[in-house]
Structures are given as C-alpha cells and as structure tokens.
Amino acid sequence: MSATVKLYDGEHYLKRFKARVIGIDGNGVQLDQTAFYPGGGGQAIDTGFVGGVRVVDMLTSDGVITHVLETRPHFALGDEIEGEIDWERRYRIMKLHSAAHIMEYFLWERFGHIERLGSYVDDRKDRADYAYDGKLSAEVLKGVEDDSNSFLLDGHDVLILSDPVRPGIRIWRCGPIEMPCAGIHVRNTAEIGAIRLRRKNPGRGVERVETSLA
DSSP: OOEEEHHHHOOOOOOOEEEEEEEETTTTEEESSOOOOOBBBBBBOEEETTTTTEEEEEEETTTTEHHHHHHSSSOOOOOOEEEEEEEHHHHHHHHHHHHHHHHHHHHHHHHHHOEEEEEESSOEEEEEEEEEEEEOHHHHHHHHHHHHHHHTTOOOOOOEEEEEEEEEEEEETTTTEEEESSSSOOOGGEEEEEEEEEEEETTEEEEEEEEEEE
C-alpha cells in the first residue's frame, strides 16, 4: 500500500478534503490522502469525521495512516469520501503548539538552557517537562509569561521551512526563534491571544510548565 499523502504538511488550515478509500480493516480506514494529523512529536491526534463517521484514533505504520472510526464504515474500498477535521479542537492545538515554542524561548532566556525531557500538547494545554534541580521561581515564570504575551501581541509571522541540509526535516521559525518541528501551527502569533503559565513538580529533578490559552 502506498504511503498516505499528508495534506496537513502543506496546508495547516485545511478543514475539509476529498480522498479515496484504499484500505478497510474493521473500523480502520486508509485513504490515499488526509488532512488529519496522526499525532507525533508531542502533538495530539486530530479528530473529526471520515465519510460521516467519527474518527476516534489515528495510527501510522510505514508511512500509511489509519483512521480508526467509532463504528464500521458504511462506505467501500475505492469510494471517494469527504473528511472533515474537528476544526475548533485543531485550531486550539495549533495555537497552543506555537505558543509553547515561544514560551520555551523566553523560559530559556530567563532560566538558562534547561533540558526538555518531553512535551505533549492537546486542545486544553501544553505540558513541557524540564530537567531542573530546584524550583522554577513563580516570579521569574511570571516574567516568562509577560515576555511571551508581549511577543504574541506583536503579531510575528510563523514560517514552516524545509531544512536545506537534512531532507524531510521541517523547521519552525518565528522572529528570532527557530527549531525543528513537524507539527501544525498558526500563521501569525496575533491569532493566539494571551497565554497563562503554571508550574508543576511531577517528580524530583523535574519541573513542568503548563501553557494554556487565557
């Protein structure tokens, strides 16, 4: 089976799309192309509808993306169907993902470059864990929040570029901030609005920063 064409790589604002069914296995459906982000890099999967049936999970294997549906599909192999992203949910994830990169930039400016151990962003918040012996000061973290919100309000464009040295690697760039990222993002920071930061301590030597939309 051919790899799924990833429409979401080229257009982050695509809400609806047409595709041909190239595989059905129980509730799992493979399409020749999709706008559903299948998860990865700490970003949650997209949900929505494929052929009018709700998508509840996403799987990827050897470049083929499977849409796991709530019920068995009523359509057949070879049919052309319409996919629809749960846009309200996706757009919140886009805002939070972009905001998390910006937060981290200003976090490192104030606390130094602390190692990120992991992160996860969905439509409720971004959670980023850092290796840090001690406690992230509430006062300094408020400074990170203020710096981030000032930057967001300025309305910086967000660019997604191909790495000229490493084929297949995508680079997220916004003002002075740049990092590898294959996720889904907004076009401009003004779309995000303000954010709130919250510190948590999930374990010894680990500090968590949670980013939510204000």
